[in-house]
Amino acid sequence: MLLSNRSVVLSLTVILAAALARSALAFTAAPSAATLRSVISSTATTRSSLFLSSEDFTQETPEATKERIEALIENHPVLLFMKGSKLFPQCGFSNTASQILNSFNIDYHTVDVLSDEAIRQGIKDYSQWPTIPQLYVCGEFIGGSDIMIEMYQTGELGEMIEKAKADMI
Amino acid sequence: MSSTSPRVPSFPVTESIRQKLADAFHPQVLEVINESHMHNVPKNSETHFKVVVVSEQFDSIKSPLQRHRLVNAALATELEGPVHALSIVAKSPAQWESNQSIPASPNCKGGDGSLPKKSSAS
Numbered sequence: 001m002l003l004s005n006r007s008v009v010l011s012l013t014v015i016l017a018a019a020l021a022r023s024a025l026a027f028t029a030a031p032s033a034a035t036l037r038s039v040i041s042s043t044a045t046t047r048s049s050l051f052l053s054s055e056d057f058t059q060e061t062p063e064a065t066k067e068r069i070e071a072l073i074e075n076h077p078v079l080l081f082m083k084g085s086k087l088f089p090q091c092g093f094s095n096t097a098s099q100i101l102n103s104f105n106i107d108y109h110t111v112d113v114l115s116d117e118a119i120r121q122g123i124k125d126y127s128q129w130p131t132i133p134q135l136y137v138c139g140e141f142i143g144g145s146d147i148m149i150e151m152y153q154t155g156e157l158g159e160m161i162e163k164a165k166a167d168m169i
Numbered sequence: 170m171s172s173t174s175p176r177v178p179s180f181p182v183t184e185s186i187r188q189k190l191a192d193a194f195h196p197q198v199l200e201v202i203n204e205s206h207m208h209n210v211p212k213n214s215e216t217h218f219k220v221v222v223v224s225e226q227f228d229s230i231k232s233p234l235q236r237h238r239l240v241n242a243a244l245a246t247e248l249e250g251p252v253h254a255l256s257i258v259a260k261s262p263a264q265w266e267s268n269q270s271i272p273a274s275p276n277c278k279g280g281d282g283s284l285p286k287k288s289s290a291s
Contacts, residue, residue, distance in 0.1 A: 092275025130248040146257050147233045
């Protein structure tokens with residue numbers, strides 16, 4: 001921990017030194033803590049203006065969220081709204097759902113609702129379904145992980161996925 | 170079949186779920202399983218549930234999606250409130266006769282910012 005802190009300070013010092021050199025202030029031998037803090041805070045400001053935070057999505061109107069959801073459903077023949085990602089599911093039920101889809105060897109799309117608050121609520125309203133995960137195949141709402149397990153076992157889900165594969169080509 | 174859930178007043182959500190499912194489906198088999206202990210929530214929480222409903226009403230409703238929608242609708246108040254996760258087994262008596270297995274619920278993966286239960290593997 002100490003080591004990594006030191007290396008962060010070191011790299012910041014390098015950045016700072018470059019900045020100082022540019023502004024012809026290279027004679028300032030050691031940067032003060034206050035200067036370092038200002039560099040750190042300006043870096044942080046840049047980050048937050050470059051990337052969308054979850055707050056940006058909560059300000060979206062319900063209509064705009066619905067349009068985003070509809071575009072996702074239209075563009076992805078096999079679409080899973082889940083908590084986390086395929087590689088790092090953040091919920092056991094979402095993990096079950098993605099494991100089932102993995103077994104079909106298809107390139108399905110996922111939406112992480114934990115990183116998108118508007119969709120997290122919006123998809124529940126859109127599907128009239130209270131829980132996550134939610135699976136859409138060829139624009140049709142299939143259900144959550146319980147239903148996926150059931151339809152996987154009966155072979156129905158496999159048939160649907162085969163049809164979706166044809167859509168992907 | 171008798172339930173494994175405690176029938177004491179200190180579990181009001183469990184009781185409410187049981188009552189509403191009994192009223193809505195007149196089930197032959199009804200189990201309300203509080204699985205909250207599998208998740209990183211305070212002891213005796215009522216947040217994660219599995220319900221098993223075996224009802225003649227499902228004879229005429231073949232689609233699992235429609236069955237689950239009916240169960241969700243019966244428990245809409247709970248799902249909007251304290252209940253965070255609901256796993257549903259909804260079967261007709263004939264289906265239940267041929268297969269009485271209840272799928273095990275998956276391990277918690279710590280979504281919603283909560284951490285996986287400490288005792289779980291990995």
